[in-house]
Amino acid sequence: MSKKEFNVAVVGATGAVGRTMLSVLEQRQFPIKNLIPLASERSAGKKIRFAGKEVAVQVLTPDAFEGVDIALFSAGGARSLEFAPEAVKRGAVVVDNSSAFRMDPTVPLVVPEVNPEAVAQHKGIIANPNCSTIVMLVALKPLHDAAVLERVVVSTYQSVSGGGEKAMLQLWQENQSLSEAWRNYSAHESIRDAVALQKVDVSKSQVMAQRIGYNLIPHIDVFQSDGYTKEELKMREESRKIMGLPHLKVSATCVRVPVFMAHSESVTCTFSKSISPQQAHALLKKAAGVDLLDNPQENQYPMPLVYGGRDNVGVGRVRQDPDDANVLHLWVVGDNLRKGAALNAVQIAELL
Amino acid sequence: MSKKEFNVAVVGATGAVGRTMLSVLEQRQFPIKNLIPLASERSAGKKIRFAGKEVAVQVLTPDAFEGVDIALFSAGGARSLEFAPEAVKRGAVVVDNSSAFRMDPTVPLVVPEVNPEAVAQHKGIIANPNCSTIVMLVALKPLHDAAVLERVVVSTYQSVSGGGEKAMLQLWQENQSLSEAWRNYSAHESIRDAVALQKVDVSKSQVMAQRIGYNLIPHIDVFQSDGYTKEELKMREESRKIMGLPHLKVSATCVRVPVFMAHSESVTCTFSKSISPQQAHALLKKAAGVDLLDNPQENQYPMPLVYGGRDNVGVGRVRQDPDDANVLHLWVVGDNLRKGAALNAVQIAELL
Numbered sequence: 001m002s003k004k005e006f007n008v009a010v011v012g013a014t015g016a017v018g019r020t021m022l023s024v025l026e027q028r029q030f031p032i033k034n035l036i037p038l039a040s041e042r043s044a045g046k047k048i049r050f051a052g053k054e055v056a057v058q059v060l061t062p063d064a065f066e067g068v069d070i071a072l073f074s075a076g077g078a079r080s081l082e083f084a085p086e087a088v089k090r091g092a093v094v095v096d097n098s099s100a101f102r103m104d105p106t107v108p109l110v111v112p113e114v115n116p117e118a119v120a121q122h123k124g125i126i127a128n129p130n131c132s133t134i135v136m137l138v139a140l141k142p143l144h145d146a147a148v149l150e151r152v153v154v155s156t157y158q159s160v161s162g163g164g165e166k167a168m169l170q171l172w173q174e175n176q177s178l179s180e181a182w183r184n185y186s187a188h189e190s191i192r193d194a195v196a197l198q199k200v201d202v203s204k205s206q207v208m209a210q211r212i213g214y215n216l217i218p219h220i221d222v223f224q225s226d227g228y229t230k231e232e233l234k235m236r237e238e239s240r241k242i243m244g245l246p247h248l249k250v251s252a253t254c255v256r257v258p259v260f261m262a263h264s265e266s267v268t269c270t271f272s273k274s275i276s277p278q279q280a281h282a283l284l285k286k287a288a289g290v291d292l293l294d295n296p297q298e299n300q301y302p303m304p305l306v307y308g309g310r311d312n313v314g315v316g317r318v319r320q321d322p323d324d325a326n327v328l329h330l331w332v333v334g335d336n337l338r339k340g341a342a343l344n345a346v347q348i349a350e351l352l
Numbered sequence: 353m354s355k356k357e358f359n360v361a362v363v364g365a366t367g368a369v370g371r372t373m374l375s376v377l378e379q380r381q382f383p384i385k386n387l388i389p390l391a392s393e394r395s396a397g398k399k400i401r402f403a404g405k406e407v408a409v410q411v412l413t414p415d416a417f418e419g420v421d422i423a424l425f426s427a428g429g430a431r432s433l434e435f436a437p438e439a440v441k442r443g444a445v446v447v448d449n450s451s452a453f454r455m456d457p458t459v460p461l462v463v464p465e466v467n468p469e470a471v472a473q474h475k476g477i478i479a480n481p482n483c484s485t486i487v488m489l490v491a492l493k494p495l496h497d498a499a500v501l502e503r504v505v506v507s508t509y510q511s512v513s514g515g516g517e518k519a520m521l522q523l524w525q526e527n528q529s530l531s532e533a534w535r536n537y538s539a540h541e542s543i544r545d546a547v548a549l550q551k552v553d554v555s556k557s558q559v560m561a562q563r564i565g566y567n568l569i570p571h572i573d574v575f576q577s578d579g580y581t582k583e584e585l586k587m588r589e590e591s592r593k594i595m596g597l598p599h600l601k602v603s604a605t606c607v608r609v610p611v612f613m614a615h616s617e618s619v620t621c622t623f624s625k626s627i628s629p630q631q632a633h634a635l636l637k638k639a640a641g642v643d644l645l646d647n648p649q650e651n652q653y654p655m656p657l658v659y660g661g662r663d664n665v666g667v668g669r670v671r672q673d674p675d676d677a678n679v680l681h682l683w684v685v686g687d688n689l690r691k692g693a694a695l696n697a698v699q700i701a702e703l704l
Contacts, residue, residue, distance in 0.1 A: 019544065151675070155507035155618035157568055157607065161546055168543045172534070179531035182524070191520045192371065194513055194612040195661035214611050215657040216509055218618075218669050218683045223648040227629060227671040236674070249675035253618040253683065255509065258610050259566050260546040266507035266570075266605040268620075277579060296575040305567040309547035317570050319579040322588070323503070323601035331570045331605065 005033035008349075009068045009092070011083065012075030013037030013057055014046060016165045017097055020342035021072050026051055028346060038064055039075070062086035070349050073097055074341065088124030093352055095126050095345045099230075102127040102238060109241050112347040113289040114141045118242075119351045126348055131340025132156050132231065132254065133238040135263050138313040138339065139332045142287035143280055144243065147271035147326075151249035154235060157257045157264040158220060159304060162336045166207040171258055174213030177202035208256065217256040229254055261308030263336040267329070274325035277318045284315050289339070294318050302333035310335055311343055357385035360701075361420045361444070363435065364427030365389030365409055366398060368517045369449055372694035373424050374402055380698060390416055391427070414438035422701050425449055426693065440476035445704055447478050447697045451582075454479040454590055461593050464699040465641040466493045470594075471703045478700055483692025484508050484583065484606065485590040487615050490665045490691065491684045494639035495632055496595065499623035499678075503601035506587065509609045509616040510572060511656060514688045518559040523610055526565030529554035560608065569608040581606060613660030615688040619681070626677035629670045636667050641691070646670050654685035662687055663695055 008025065012018040018039075025032065035050050037057045044059040058064055060079065065071060065087040073080050073087075074097040084094045084101070101107040108118035109127045114137050119126060129137075132154075140149060160167040181200045182190055190197045198214050210217045221230035236250040249270075257264075284292040293302050294316040302314025313334035321327035334340055360377065364370040370391075377384065387402050389409045396411040410416055412431065417423060417439040425432050425439075426449040436446045436453070453459040460470035461479045466489050471478060481489075484506075492501060512519040533552045534542055542549045550566050562569045573582035588602040601622075609616075636644040645654050646668040654666025665686035673679035686692055 153505055153620050153681075155605075157509070157609070165543055168546055169539060172539050172543060172549075175527065176531055176534065176539075179528055182528065187521060187524050187528075191517055191524060194520055197524075198612045198657060198660050209651045210655060211657060215655055216609065216611060216616050217655065218616075218653050219648070219651065226674075227646075227648060227669065228674075229648075249673075251620070251671075251673050251675070251679075251681060253507075253669065253681055255616075255618065255683075257509070257568065259568060260550045264568050264570075264607075266607065266618075268505050268603070294579075296571070296579060296581075299561045299571065301570050303562060303567055303569065305550060305563060308550050317579065317605065319603075321601075321603050322578075322580075323603070327603075329505075329603060329605055331607075 005031045006069040007034045007036065007067055008032050009036040009038055009065060009071040011038045011060055011071060011073040011079065013048060014039045014043040015074060016161055016168070017074040017337055017341045020337040021074065021345060022048065022050055024338065024342045024346045030346060030349065036064065036068060065090040065092050068092040070095065070352065072345050072349065084125055093122065093124060093126070095128055095348045097128040097341055097345055099130065099234065101125050102129060103241065109238060110348050111137050111242055111344060112351060113138050115242055115244065116351055119348060128341065128345045128348065129238045129242060130234040131162055131336035132158060132263055132265065133235050134340050134344050135313050135332060135334035135336065136235070136265055136267060137239060137242055138289045138334065139315045139330060140269060142283040142290070143269065143271070143275065143328070146279065146283055147273050147275040149245065149248060149269055150272055151270035152239065153268040154252045155266045156252065156254045158254060159259040159261050159263055159336060160212060160256065161261050162263060163208055168260060170207050171212050171260065174202045174211060178213055212256060212258050214258060218253065220254040220256055259304045261335060261337065262304035262333055263340060264304055264331065264333045267332055269328050269330065271326050275328060277320055280318050280328055289313055290315055301331060304333055307333040308335055311338055313339055357383045358421040359386045359388065359419055360384050361388040361390055361417060361423040363390045363412060363423060363425040363431065365400060366391050366395040367426060368513055368520070369426040369689055369693045372689040373426060373697060374400065376690065376694045376698045378403055382698060382701065388416065388420060417442040417444050420444040422447065422704065424697050424701065436477055445474065445476060445478070447480055447700045449480040449693055449697055451482065451586065453477050454481060455593065461590060462700050463489050463594055463696060464703060465490050467594055467596065468703055471700060480693065480697045480700065481590045481594060482586040483514055483688035484510060484615055484617065485587050486692050486696050487665050487684060487686035487688065488587070488617055488619060489591060489594055490641045490686065491667045491682060492621060494635040494642070495621065495623070495627065495680070498631065498635055499625050499627040501597065501600060501621055502624055503622035504591065505620040506604045507618045508604065508606045510606060511611040511613050511615055511688060512564060512608065513613050514615060515560055520612060522559050523564050523612065526554045526563060530565055564608060564610050566610060570605065572606045572608055611656045613687060613689065614656035614685055615692060616656055616683065616685045619684055621680050621682065623678050627680060629672055632670050632680055641665055642667055653683060656685055659685040660687055663690055665691055
């Protein structure tokens with residue numbers, strides 16, 4: 001594309017990722033001629049503010065893509081499958097945040113810090129990876145370049161915003177109900193029976209499989225027959241495709257935690273040769289998209305409270321395995337709506 | 353010991369673990385002649401209820417152990433170092449919940465489901481392991497007996513009750529302050545800026561290194577020079593001693609999560625031979641102290657909300673590694689105050 005300004009459609013403009021896309025486009029001063037926010041009929045007509053102006057949300061139809069140069073999709077897999085080809089047919093390049101096209105061999109799956117060159121292969125659609133995958137690979141790429149990654153074991157601590165606005169509302173409402181219930185106790189009395197405290201029934205508008213307030217849910221996306229969830233499978237398959245390592249060993253355990261923003265990951269990586277924490281520090285310090293924050297003696301390590309709203313991925317707790325010098329353990333935290341979704345999509349659009 | 357009833361002292365009787373010890377002794381109808389609750393001067397004179405009677409807390413002094421048969425210590429390492437030998441001198445057997453004696457080669461470190469035979473070696477003191485270690489080993493022992501454990505990589509999700517009553521109060525107060533702050537917003541408006549929502553400043557009575565409300569802290573106990581925390585080191589060293597496997601490879605990443613009760617752990621175990629999830633299920637189903645809860649199609653897996661207050665350790669999400677048939681991934685949840693501390697100590701006393 002050689003134009004200087006682009007007509008940009010944002011599909012799913014009123015959702016958690018869509019709204020983040022709008023603010024990222026604004027903050028990065030993406031060269032936009034016309035912004036076209038699209039959503040389902042339910043949200044059409046709503047006004048959103050963009051670059052100081054009010055813009056009306058339009059209904060998502062095939063014809064809405066007439067004249068669009070770049071379409072950023074974040075409205076779920078079914079909408080992407082239906083409307084992305086329509087956008088491409090009308091001349092737009094689609095950056096799709098759903099899982100619909102990610103494993104399609106004809107569609108590039110891109111993390112700009114990892115495989116920017118893949119963008120050039122696109123045939124109209126470029127897929128944006130899963131949030132947990134993006135956050136992890138930004139941290140692993142610079143280490144892989146130096147020591148060749150062979151195996152990854154990852155346990156995630158994923159915030160509710162990864163489940164969309166309804167999941168965030170569930171956590172909010174559970175918290176408010178619990179607080180209300182607790183108002184009847186003195187703090188000390190309640191703490192003395194923490195089990196009862198934790199178990200107050202607050203299930204109301206439950207969209208996740210379980211209550212999340214003061215709980216953990218080892219279940220994100222649907223279960224496969226082998227006992228892994230789709231989320232866990234995505235971390236494996238997408239990592240292989242993005243890294244260009246079709247035999248990379250990856251096993252994930254994905255867990256929802258009662259945090260609003262930012263995903264955290266405890267990552268164990270096996271390399272083909274020894275790599276010391278000092279070497280890893282030097283590599284991570286100069287890596288694009290990474291904040292090295294690893295100063296435990298000063299209580300410095302990445303946390304979701306700090307990394308919500310940030311662009312970079314925080315990496316800390318870098319430790320060599322005590323039994324295997326080829327193994328490093330890392331603690332990685334990134335904003336799942338920004339780097340894990342909206343920012344990554346806009347960065348892909350910038351590569352165009 | 354051949355008496356039918358025992359004089360039992362509980363040291364640290366007013367703390368989170370001490371109170372749980374009292375309720376476990378009651379529930380299990382431990383054969384108690386006299387209960388002697390001991391604590392620092394600050395708590396002395398307080399009345400506690402035990403078996404329907406009020407008992408006054410006495411000051412912890414060497415002479416308080418005169419006539420005591422069994423002393424259950426949970427008042428921190430310094431108190432154990434000072435007073436456990438005094439109790440032993442006066443004829444008591446000490447079960448110590450602190451880390452003071454755990455790695456002492458002359459002191460047995462016991463999980464009754466794993467190494468009950470070690471109790472017989474005691475010279476007056478028996479150590480109770482770290483909560484995270486106990487919860488993990490109850491799940492791993494039956495699998496080790498069948499397939500020989502070689503390596504463990506574990507990421508923990510530890511509740512605030514592991515940090516004692518003050519840490520629980522911190523989470524409670526942060527929650528109440530956040531709820532109060534949020535009362536000024538409508539839910540939907542706040543959710544639209546989840547970053548601001550998460551970052552409301554509520555630091556007041558902070559006893560943990562960081563805020564825990566809507567946050568994760570990858571930092572439990574103090575950091576060592578190699579970047580591991582003492583908590584992570586304990587999981588390694590104590591596992592080796594309890595399992596009688598001095599070369600077992602163990603690496604842990606320990607993380608505090610905003611949950612009141614029960615520790616959860618994502619455990620990757622490498623065995624010396626292939627072990628299928630079906631074999632693991634059969635072994636776990638008949639294992640002492642274990643609930644097998646692994647029916648993902650029905651959304652059944654252990655969660656801290658359910659396992660707070662339970663005696664057994666819940667095991668679920670049993671999956672074979674897709675690249676290595678000798679590797680299993682498990683999700684393990686146990687009440688850190690009960691099985692992770694008080695219950696395990698009382699079980700040790702029962703073995704006496």
